[in-house]
Amino acid sequence: MSETGPFLSVVVPVFNEARQLSFTVDAIASVMVREGWSYELILVDDGSGDGTWQEIVRISAVNTAVMGVKLSRNFGKEAALCAGLDRVKGQAVITMDADLQHPPDVIPEMVRVWQSGFPIVDALKRKHCRQGFVQRLGARGFYGVLRRLSNLDLRKTSDFKLLDARIIAAWRMLSERETFYRGLIAWVGFKHGEVHFDVAKRTQGASKWPRLRLVQYAISAILSFSAMPMQVVTTLGFVFLAVAIPLTLQTLYNKFTGHASDGFTTVITLQLIIGSVLMISLGIIGSYIARIFEEVKNRPRYLISDLTGGNEKPDAR
Numbered sequence: 477m478s479e480t481g482p483f484l485s486v487v488v489p490v491f492n493e494a495r496q497l498s499f500t501v502d503a504i505a506s507v508m509v510r511e512g513w514s515y516e517l518i519l520v521d522d523g524s525g526d527g528t529w530q531e532i533v534r535i536s537a538v539n540t541a542v543m544g545v546k547l548s549r550n551f552g553k554e555a556a557l558c559a560g561l562d563r564v565k566g567q568a569v570i571t572m573d574a575d576l577q578h579p580p581d582v583i584p585e586m587v588r589v590w591q592s593g594f595p596i597v598d599a600l601k602r603k604h605c606r607q608g609f610v611q612r613l614g615a616r617g618f619y620g621v622l623r624r625l626s627n628l629d630l631r632k633t634s635d636f637k638l639l640d641a642r643i644i645a646a647w648r649m650l651s652e653r654e655t656f657y658r659g660l661i662a663w664v665g666f667k668h669g670e671v672h673f674d675v676a677k678r679t680q681g682a683s684k685w686p687r688l689r690l691v692q693y694a695i696s697a698i699l700s701f702s703a704m705p706m707q708v709v710t711t712l713g714f715v716f717l718a719v720a721i722p723l724t725l726q727t728l729y730n731k732f733t734g735h736a737s738d739g740f741t742t743v744i745t746l747q748l749i750i751g752s753v754l755m756i757s758l759g760i761i762g763s764y765i766a767r768i769f770e771e772v773k774n775r776p777r778y779l780i781s782d783l784t785g786g787n788e789k790p791d792a793r
């Protein structure tokens with residue numbers, strides 16, 4: 477850290493936030509100015525269709541610390557985060573949402589925790605005023621399953637984090653195509669510091685995560701952190717075998733003692749159960765194969781169609 481204070485990078489994935497963006501940028505900039513820190517603010521437009529990019533171009537013309545990266549289409553928040561993290565130059569990087577649900581006022585506290593020797597600072601949600609009952613139940617179920625299957629406890633974590641440049645170097649060594657930012661930052665290890673924040677209400681626009689997409693996101697996170705579902709299938713297979721053997725012996729006994737037709741119900745029931753277990757198993761195996769397929773294709777995580785505020789040429793990572 478230099479005497480003039482740290483040089484910080486802030487990465488914000490942005491999707492259809494044209495009305496909100498200038499408030500967010502102002503809030504972040506005023507924290508930086510107040511603390512007297514130099515910074516770069518990387519806004520990644522994740523294929524917005526509402527004039528977000530024009531807004532980024534406008535803001536970057538006014539504020540030279542702002543740099544815009546435009547993805548060629550909507551690649552999802554994870555890819556947008558990757559695009560930002562691939563370009564950061566700061567001694568520490570802060571990742572946060574564009575809707576001010578991650579309050580910039582927490583940043584100074586995060587920086588102090590980082591300066592006291594924690595290369596990763598997780599901002600943990602204290603309370604969430606927006607979530608309804610179903611969403612809370614879903615989130616609890618997801619984190620519970622993930623914790624049991626992969627030993628990652630992500631219950632209160634969010635994508636609001638501060639990462640030291642060393643962690644960014646480690647992040648760049650991860651080559652998987654489908655990233656799960658929260659999980660991977662837990663996976664890299666190192667000392668994690670904590671700060672707490674209240675999730676504010678969204679002031680403009682709506683959440684960009686339809687229920688179905690959240691469910692897909694949760695499944696993808698579990699698949700990338702645990703092969704346990706496949707082992708569950710094997711265990712189920714053995715359990716069914718254990719049930720099947722005595723039933724088969726009983727059926728044979730009935731046959732030899734002349735009560736063969738009694739077994740009819742059993743056969744039908746067994747067929748149904750085994751059929752469904754087989755289908756579930758194939759589904760789970762299929763999900764992993766699909767994942768292998770995605771990784772093997774080795775496609776770039778995202779494509780960039782435009783840049784502003786920096787002088788680099790568009791490329792893909």
Ligand code: UDP
Binds near residue numbers: 492522577
């Ligand atoms: N976002 C994105 N790509 C997407 C969806 C969302 O870059 O496909 C951004 C969005 O602009 C915001 C952040 O990800 O900065 C979190 O999105 P949102 O507020 O909709 O999620 P929630 O707070 O409901 O979890």
Ligand code: MG
Binds near residue numbers: 573575577678683
């Ligand atoms: Mg939000």
